[in-house]
Amino acid sequence: MPEQFAPHREPIAERVAGVITRFGDIALLSSRKLPEGEEIAQGDFVARYGITYLGKPQFSIVPDLVVADYGELLHGEAAWRFLMEKGHLYPRADVCGRRNDGQEDMLAVKQLDFDYPYDVFIYGGVADREPLARLSALIAADRAKFPERLVKHLPTFPSLENWRAHG
Numbered sequence: 001m002p003e004q005f006a007p008h009r010e011p012i013a014e015r016v017a018g019v020i021t022r023f024g025d026i027a028l029l030s031s032r033k034l035p036e037g038e039e040i041a042q043g044d045f046v047a048r049y050g051i052t053y054l055g056k057p058q059f060s061i062v063p064d065l066v067v068a069d070y071g072e073l074l075h076g077e078a079a080w081r082f083l084m085e086k087g088h089l090y091p092r093a094d095v096c097g098r099r100n101d102g103q104e105d106m107l108a109v110k111q112l113d114f115d116y117p118y119d120v121f122i123y124g125g126v127a128d129r130e131p132l133a134r135l136s137a138l139i140a141a142d143r144a145k146f147p148e149r150l151v152k153h154l155p156t157f158p159s160l161e162n163w164r165a166h167g
Contacts, residue, residue: 009064010075011097013126014047014147018140020122020133027133029122031140034160040133046126047135047150050100050119051083051112060119061105061112065096087114102130118153137163 019030021037033039050060066079069090074082087093091110099105100119121131138146138156157163 007065007067007073008075009096011048011062011064012077012080013123014150016045016047016122016146016150017043018045018146020045020135022133026136027122028163029135029138029140029154030160031142031145034139036160041124045132046123046128047147048121048123048131049080049149049153050121050134051095051114052116052118053107054111054113057113057116060100061095061097061107062100062121063095063097066109067094067096069093083109083112083114087112098129100134120150120154139163 016029019033019042020040021028021030021034022040023037027040028034033042048062050062053059063079063083064075066074066082068074068082069092083095087109091108093109094106095109095112096106120135122133122135123131135154138151138154139160140146140156141158143151143156157166
């Protein structure tokens with residue numbers, strides 16, 4: 001019987017330190033403990049990003065493998081760069097990963113909405129497949145302590161009061 005080939009799959013994973021606090025169904029990441037809300041976890045985490053489905057904003061996929069039209073297999077940062085920089089050139093390329101509802105999925109690049117805000121998920125560790133939370137905002141006076149991609153895709157406020165005033 002022929003040996004099965006399983007391609008390497010790896011989502012991008014950025015290290016983040018902070019506190020995750022829940023306010024109802026909203027989760028915030030902050031640089032330090034907030035005076036209110038339910039603290040979910042504190043320490044070192046992994047941030048990953050979900051790209052929204054075109055026409056189905058309730059779904060997003062955290063890519064862990066991209067199969068380009070020309071057969072190249074991409075994972076991790078290489079897959080993310082491909083999607084961000086060249087995805088529009090290869091609309092039939094396949095994106096594999098885990099949806100925000102926990103299901104494995106595969107779809108063509110043309111089925112993703114790169115203009116819709118991305119979901120930002122926080123995981124307990126690199127090996128975790130289920131997120132602790134989907135983040136709604138970052139509360140931090142000093143954004144320089146956080147990855148550039150996280151700050152780009154997550155609304156950021158210098159204080160809890162600023163976040164409340166915005167909402």
